[in-house]
Amino acid sequence: MKHPVVLIADQLSPAAVDALGEGVEIRHCDGTDRAVLLAAVRDADALLVRSGTRADAEVIAAGTRLKVIGRAGVGLDNVDVDAATRAGVLVVNTPTANIVSAAEMTCALLLAAARNLPQAGRSLKQGSWERSRFTGTELSGKVLGIVGLGRIGALVAERLAAFGMEVISYDPYVAGGRPTELGIEMTGLDDLLTRADFVTVHLPRTPETVGLIGAEALAKAKPTAYFVNVARGGIIDEAALTDALRAGRIAGAALDVFENEPPADSPLLTLDNVVATPHLGASTHEAQEKAGTQVAESVALALKGAPVPDAVNAPRPFAGVSS
Numbered sequence: 001m002k003h004p005v006v007l008i009a010d011q012l013s014p015a016a017v018d019a020l021g022e023g024v025e026i027r028h029c030d031g032t033d034r035a036v037l038l039a040a041v042r043d044a045d046a047l048l049v050r051s052g053t054r055a056d057a058e059v060i061a062a063g064t065r066l067k068v069i070g071r072a073g074v075g076l077d078n079v080d081v082d083a084a085t086r087a088g089v090l091v092v093n094t095p096t097a098n099i100v101s102a103a104e105m106t107c108a109l110l111l112a113a114a115r116n117l118p119q120a121g122r123s124l125k126q127g128s129w130e131r132s133r134f135t136g137t138e139l140s141g142k143v144l145g146i147v148g149l150g151r152i153g154a155l156v157a158e159r160l161a162a163f164g165m166e167v168i169s170y171d172p173y174v175a176g177g178r179p180t181e182l183g184i185e186m187t188g189l190d191d192l193l194t195r196a197d198f199v200t201v202h203l204p205r206t207p208e209t210v211g212l213i214g215a216e217a218l219a220k221a222k223p224t225a226y227f228v229n230v231a232r233g234g235i236i237d238e239a240a241l242t243d244a245l246r247a248g249r250i251a252g253a254a255l256d257v258f259e260n261e262p263p264a265d266s267p268l269l270t271l272d273n274v275v276a277t278p279h280l281g282a283s284t285h286e287a288q289e290k291a292g293t294q295v296a297e298s299v300a301l302a303l304k305g306a307p308v309p310d311a312v313n314a315p316r317p318f319a320g321v322s323s
């Protein structure tokens with residue numbers, strides 16, 4: 001009997017291959033190359049991706065044998081879950097595998113922006129010794145505004161509270177005592193924007209969140225405020241952010257994610273008051289090992305037709321693929 005084909009379309013930890021076990025045929029392709037992906041997915045029973053591959057309706061339609069799409073990570077904005085459900089394809093992700101790494105990255109970028117670390121390091125390596133040019137801002141006593149108090153937002157709150165920050169948050173969907181337990185004041189978005197010294201967004205990219213922080217929102221911020229985005233490009237509108245940074249209406253931004261990745265010719269990358277990284281929030285050995293292992297275990301279960309704990313949709317059941 002032919003083994004089910006698992007197509008790995010992004011760079012996954014070797015732990016993923018180990019966790020898939022023996023009874024599958026593993027193939028690799030470059031999921032960022034559309035033609036290659038569309039050809040390779042035709043024979044695949046399972047498709048494994050990170051954020052670099054778009055598993056959209058066209059890919060799902062081309063994958064006529066597909067039973068399951070595994071996303072090694074949190075965000076599902078690169079997977080058309082509705083199209084998958086209609087096609088009977090299960091979608092699984094790893095909702096907790098990289099949250100500590102993403103929270104730590106948020107703290108790192110926020111501190112880097114507050115203390116001008118990349119700019120100062122660059123200047124030093126170019127032979128300068130500009131101590132007063134790079135005077136920074138303390139976090140202690142400052143207000144941190146967290147937009148989206150889910151798993152990552154809450155971890156960021158705990159970590160930055162330890163720096164003596166006052167934490168406020170906007171999340172209309174958070175209920176219960178968790179914010180109180182963490183010492184966080186819940187408030188409206190406008191209030192958060194006017195009070196925060198640092199604003200960090202931790203939202204999924206959805207039609208509701210794209211452009212949530214636009215020109216109007218940025219106009220409410222303090223001129224000394226910093227904006228941090230380790231969630232998804234576009235939640236903070238890039239054109240509006242560029243204008244606000246150029247005009248000095250806010251102090252700076254720290255960005256791990258972009259509307260288009262890679263962000264070819266983005267004016268944001270030319271600005272001195274922008275600290276930027278190439279979508280590295282989940283890029284630690286620990287997070288990648290967890291994400292790879294967890295997604296592979298879920299995919300292996302799905303291929304057997306067994307219930308999958310991290311399933312994000314419920315297409316019609318199928319009987320499993322025997323090896």
Ligand SMILES: NC(=O)c1ccc[n+]([C@@H]2O[C@H](COP(=O)([O-])OP(=O)(O)OC[C@H]3O[C@@H](n4cnc5c(N)ncnc54)[C@H](O)[C@@H]3O)[C@@H](O)[C@H]2O)c1
Nearest residue numbers: 074075102148149150151152171173203204230231281282
């Ligand atoms: N940079 C990276 O490498 C990296 C790594 C992991 C996750 N992420 C991104 O971070 C996002 C958040 O991850 P998470 O694990 O915290 O998700 P989560 O689902 O635990 O939390 C998201 C929170 O956003 C809130 N929310 C949704 N819509 C909102 C709105 N319109 N206004 C205010 N709040 C809203 C939800 O109520 C929820 O509490 C992911 O969707 C992913 O896109 C990025």
Ligand SMILES: O=C(O)CC[C@@H](O)C(=O)O
Nearest residue numbers: 050051073074075282283
């Ligand atoms: O694939 C990645 O490394 C990024 C993942 C991250 O953005 C996520 O949403 O989990």
